Amino acid sequence: MSRFLFYLILINMLANMVALTPRILILGRDSGTVLSLILALPVGMAITYIIISLFTHFPGQGLPEILREHTPKWIATPILLFFSLCWYFAGLTILIIYTFIIIRLITPDMSIYTIVLTFIIVITYGIVMTTRNILYLSEVILIMTVPFIAFILIKGYFSPELNWDYVRIAAMHINQFPSYRSFSTLLYFVMGAANLVIFNRYFTNLKKPTRKSMVLLTLISTFIVLTTYFLPIGFGGFEALDNVLYPWILTSDSMRMKYGIIERVVFVFIGTFLALAVLSMTIIWHVSLQLLSSVIHFKHLKWRKYNLTTPLLIVCFWAIALYITKKITIHGLYKSVRVFDDFFLPIIVFVLIGCLLLAKKGAASKCRKLKKG
Amino acid sequence: MPETKVPPLFNELSTQLEPTEDLIQTPLHIKGQHAFLLYVKSVVEGDKLQQTVIRPFFEMASEESFASYIQSLPNQTKIPDKKELLINISSGFVLIAIRENHFLLDISLVSNNEVQDTMVEPTVHGPQKGISEDIDTTLNLIRQRYRKPSLKIETIMADDNTNRTIALLYDDERIDPDMLKQVKDRLDELDAPLIQAAGDLQHFINKRKFTLFPSTLITERPDRIVYNLNNGKVVIAIDGSPDVIIAPVIFFDFMSSMEDNYHVFSVTAFTIFLRYTGLFICLLLPSLYVAMTSYNPDILRLELALTVAGGRIGVPYPSFIEVFGMLFFMELLTEASMRLPKAVSGTATTVGGLILGTAATEAALTSTIMVIIISAVAISTFVIPINEMSFAIRVIRLFLIVYTALFGMVGLLVGFIGLVMLLANKESLGVPYLRIPWVNKNEELRMDKR
Known part of the structure; x- marks a missing residue:
């Protein structure tokens, strides 16, 4: 498995580690999260495996190219449009949650517009970068952030404040029937491979994942998923986390660097994950933009020799983002993310796999025809 | 007669x-033998002309034997078309006519062919001599160090107004042919009125006008040239310049010194660590000061935050003006000491340093901590081994300070990521700038190919 594919999956997990996933998981802690955890991991890995190995049949092609080649336009267009909107929404949730975190913890007196403006310039530049360079970018950012993440996790696991009894209590709830909500949230958590719909354009030599790489991926995801769920419980207690909006911020704020220049780990933590969030947003919105511009293309919207479709789409992206970020409350955000994970995520997975299977069949029959002819 | x-x-x-x-046009004749010479005196080596052409003419028995003698000389070249012939004569070739036959000899006088000391990239170990301003000497120096038949040298006449020679060097076995073709195309398309040095040529090769980071590397060290040739890169030398261009490069090339190869592992690892720390310090520290004093003093531990705030008592303006002012004077100082004659530059730095260091704090125009930060930044800027990169970083950090002054701590972080994006989106002849040179390069390259 190409290391860049690994990064895509990893970044999706890490960026969501702080965002909404832990709260949704912890809210369902006495209604079956533990068993959903155990279920969602193998299912997620299986889906990852299926998606990657289906994409190996179309080297160097993104979903728009595959659909254009193998399906009629009236199927392709709505699917691409739907996907692009879903990806847009996924990126938007990250933007909103991090804007909320920043306004809560770092600059409380800054207006929401200013905070979103901070992201606009950089992320706009990021999403119009070429797909290949985004992959290189993700590699560099991961290299810079992983030491910090490792530091925080090690500090967390060896902290005397971590009470393993709470973790054991949480683990005891394994006998409950798995909840669909936790399951789908976790599925989204490990679904970074879906970004292949665009990024496959640059994997011209994608191979089926080997057993070794699958095992490695499973181990890493298991570790991250378990950490995401159990570490906050170990710090905050099993009962008390009900009213905590950002369990991981609370967790990292429970740690202290006694001799450090920066005393509260939470700032290191926010900085690190903010970098990952910007990267993740760049990746997700890049996919969304590419999908959208494969469907919408205004031929006559031109200024000198530049086509203005993409800038127009980006302006729309940000206008909507600004509006929603200003209007939405944290509660509304949780609600809409739940709806997204519960209903849209399975649709995305099924449609994606279905399309690829159909296209593969079509490609095979075409090939046979060519051979016969 | x-x-x-x-x-x-x-x-x-x-x-x-x-x-x-x-311009000299002389007939030679003795006993019915005739020959004509045409050359430009100031670029032709008189002694050599006398030794190899004029004296043999008077010693030879016949015109035929003189003609065949001339033909056998190693510096004899074919006669090109008229336009190029004129260029050749004005660059030190001698045109000889014996009856109807014409010969062209290269007897040019080169006075800038001494090998230069390494001034820009000095090292403790490794070669102490750089290359030469004369292209033939440079090529000789490189060939002497890289004795392989696969080292190819192609010379191109620059299409500008001075008609300098540009040489393209590469190892045939190691180079990527696509990349080579790209370089050649760029050189062919070269359309500039005047190319004087490697730095000049680099801009025309890069094509883009607005760039923040250098996308080719300029070096004067023969060991770096050989090292890069061995790694399959192209070296472009231009006559009259004591540097050559190396392409394509990635960011990490700019952060490596040749000395890294000459030390033991622990020393090398430590210096590399120092270098990257220096990079981050000179890039981030001024912006961090702005963010920490004006936006988020709570990030620092309490004692430190109090010290920083206490140091700023009496400073009459916000921190970003302080940073900009001090940085500005520091840059002025750097620039002045670079341009001044060596005798004066010492004075300039001392006076400037004293003023910046002591008087400004005593007048409560800046805080003491600011002075420490500025000097730390100045020192760590010089740690970056390749000058062009450290110049680029000097410019870049100003943008970062602006972004931080506008958006605070988050602005610093996001702006830094934006910087990494700028780097990641840059390409040097098709090679991504931020490619991390891992071990299994081949597999990765296959991914790159579209």
Whole structure:
């Protein structure tokens, strides 16, 4: 498995580690999260495996190219449009949650517009970068952030404040029937491979994942998923986390660097994950933009020799983002993310796999025809 | 004795070259043997001309034997078309006519062919001599160090107004042919009125006008040249410049010194660590000061935050003005000490340093901590081994300070990521700038190919 594919999956997990996933998981802690955890991991890995190995049949092609080649336009267009909107929404949730975190913890007196403006310039530049360079970018950012993440996790696991009894209590709830909500949230958590719909354009030599790489991926995801769920419980207690909006911020704020220049780990933590969030947003919105511009293309919207479709789409992206970020409350955000994970995520997975299977069949029959002819 | 006529080509050329004081057109004759010479005196080596052409002429028995003697000389070249012939003559070639035959000899006088000391990238170990301003000497130095038949040298006449020679060096076995073709295309398309040095040429090769980071590397060290040739890169040398261009490069090339290869592992690892720390310090520290004092003093531990705030008591303006002011004077100081003659620059730095260091704090125009930060930044800027990169970083950090002044701590972080994006989105002849040179390069390259 190409290391860049690994990064895509990893970044999706890490960026969501702080965002909404832990709260949704912890809210369902006495209604079956533990068993959903155990279920969602193998299912997620299986889906990852299926998606990657289906994409190996179309080297160097993104979903728009595959659909254009193998399906009629009236199927392709709505699917691409739907996907692009879903990806847009996924990126938007990250933007909103991090804007909320920043306004809560770092600059409380800054207006929401200013905070979103901070992201606009950089992320706009990021999403119009070429797909290949985004992959290189993700590699560099991961290299810079992983030491910090490792530091925080090690500090967390060896902290005397971590009470393993709470973790054991949480683990005891394994006998409950798995909840669909936790399951789908976790599925989204490990679904970074879906970004292949665009990024496959640059994997011209994608191979089926080997057993070794699958095992490695499973181990890493298991570790991250378990950490995401159990570490906050170990710090905050099993009962008390009900009213905590950002369990991981609370967790990292429970740690202290006694001799450090920066005393509260939470700032290191926010900085690190903010970098990952910007990267993740760049990746997700890049996919969304590419999908959208494969469907919408205004031929006559031109200024000198530049086509203005993409800038127009980006302006729309940000206008909507600004509006929603200003209007939405944290509660509304949780609600809409739940709806997204519960209903849209399975649709995305099924449609994606279905399309690829159909296209593969079509490609095979075409090939046979060519051979016969 | 019948007067032999001056060949028509000579008349034609000399009318085109005139009026030039140093143009010489002499007939040689002895006992019915005739030959004509045409050259420009100031660029031709007189002694060598006398030794290899004029004296043998008077010693030879016949015109035929003189002609065959001339033909056998190693510096004899084919006669090109008229336009190029004129260029050749004005760059030190001698045109000889014996009856109807014309010969062209390269007897040019080169006075800038001494090998230069390494001034820009000095090292403790490793070669102490750089390359030369004369291209032939440079090529000689490189060939002497890289003795492989697969080292190819192609020379191109620059299409500008001075007609300098540009040489393209590469190892045939190691280079990527696509990349080579790209370089050649760029050189062919070269359309500039005047190319004086490697730095000049680099801009025209890069094509883009607005760039923040250098996308080719300029070096004066022969060991770096050989190292890069061995890694399959192209080296472009231009006559008259003591540096060569190396392409394509990635960011990490700019952060490596040749000395890294000459030390033991622990020392190398430590210096590399120092270098990257220096990079981050000189890039981030001024912005961090702005963010920490004006936006988020709570990030620092309490004692430190109090010290920083206490140091700023009496400073009459916000921190970003302080940072900009001090940085500005620091840059002025750097620039001044670089341009001044060596005798004066010492004074400039001392006076400037004293003023910046002591007087400014005593007048409560800046805090003491700011002075420490500025000097730390100044020192760590010089740690970056390749000058162009450290210049680029000097410019870049200003943008970062602006972004931080506008958006605070988050602005610093996001702006830094934006910087990494700028780097990641840059390409040097098709090679991504931020490619991390891992071990299994081949597999990765296959991913790159579209």
